Amino acid sequence: MAERLTCKRVDYYNFGTLYQRRGEWAEAESMFRKALRIDPSFAPAASGLAAVLAQQEGGDSDIQRGLEFFGAGEYEAAIAAFSRAQPSPGLHNNLGLCYYRLGQWSEAAAHFHKALALDTSYARAHFNLGLVYAKQGDDQAAADAFAQALELDPNHAQTHYRRGEVLLRLGRPGAAEAHWAFLHARNPDDARLQTKIDSMMQANP
Template sequence: MSEEIMTGPEILRDNVARTTGNTSNTTGAAQKVSINTDTAAGRAHALSEIGKAMAEFDADIEAPVKIQTEEEIKNEYVVSMLMKNAVVLVKAGEGRLAFNILRNVLIRKPEHGEALKLMGQCLRDDNRLEEALKCLRAYAKIARTPEANASVAEVLYLSERDEAALASYRDVLKNVITDEALLFDIYKNVGNIHVRAGDYEAAEEFYDKAYTLQPESHVLLVNYGTLEIQRGQWDEAVSRFRRAVEINASSDRAWVGLAMVHRTMGDLELAKANLERALDINGANRTALRLAVEWAAQDHDFSSAISHLQDYVSDKGGEDTEMCFTLAKTLVQAGRLREARIETERVLALDPEFENADNLARVLDKHLSSQAMEHAS
């Protein structure tokens, strides 16, 4: 005779159903086993099956269940709400505001992966690269994904720690990366590292890989143009930069590239116009500002360079020590000594040990004192 033997978990659920009046069919671990019980072996097998099922059921119900305290539940809710606000702020470009919220999250939950990731991105965007590196390394240990490791490599690249960045990117590229935008950035950045190392063939190889993914990238075209400058291929460089501004007329880096090439080719007026365009688009482009100062000294025409430097310093709240000192030196070259002394004082207030600032202050004091005595006489 063949009988359907109910397993241990089903026996218990059947009893519970009878007690509660709930006789609906259950699924999951419950199952019926068809066994021949006419023989002694069959009956023994049936008992063995029931015993196994009961043991499995006992193990399930005896497994420790972590019960959250009211405080833990409240903390998770607060963390969830804080993260939602931080994400909104990051998307809106308010990284500094998001930073404070993320810090609160990490105080409550130090190993919150998404918070570490966003904190690292905010610090990276604020150019606080060492702090960003710590956050993103912690995030990478938790996430263990190529994307997380790529974020670490990117900060190493931005820090110009090229050997470490290249090794990190190589490790990332050992994985299959389906995100084309991420792969594009990796190829582009590896190409840039090779340009900085003077390995132009390797740089072009990686730029070409990036180009297959995003042929209309104005950023990549600027990088191609920079590569051609390094090679001394001026016409090719102009072609790359022009194509970049055709795609994006607001690419300040492309306009800077055109300015550099035209200056080298002897077209000073066009170079100056290109540089002015770049600074109109982005007055914080430090390469453009340095070129403006350098060319002002060569051309003995300081008005535009000083104006752009003053705008930059004002926009930064007067807290960029290097550019404040550059402004002070440019004012000296233009003969505007009193203004130069004021800027030098600002530099010393920001950093009393800033190189040559104290010497410049003493020289300016001496000249201004001499001028005062001449006027008095």
């Protein structure tokens, strides 16, 4: 039992450091606190928690304002707020989403690339980059970006769905259907999903 708790403590700490690198402070704080609940004397988690709390006190207000503006659909105001915050993978991902919502594909892609330059394992940034490529009409690049996202997060439903869409447009219905079969197996009672899949397959025999 003690050995299992030690492993879990380390797992929480590792997740905390991953979120910390991405600038996802609330998630990082939660993971470090879970590690410390198992072992209050675990110094690495205590140090990580202190760093995250300091970051939140010093620089989280601009991020919070940016998220509020984003939620209200005020994307230019969100960009201004995010741009004042300390750069991180999560921050660049948020900026990319703002530009994506504004239809500014090149700027969106630039920020998703910046997020990935800071953290190559950021599955969500790979996914968002795939969305941009699809909007730009580069379905092969989109398929590749979605594939990278799935390597990092194999169960992400939206990525399977979107990759299926672009593969179908690329003339690869068999590969597309494999992604949708995965989704259908996980959601067998989702009639709307099945209707969408059937419609797309009929439109691209």
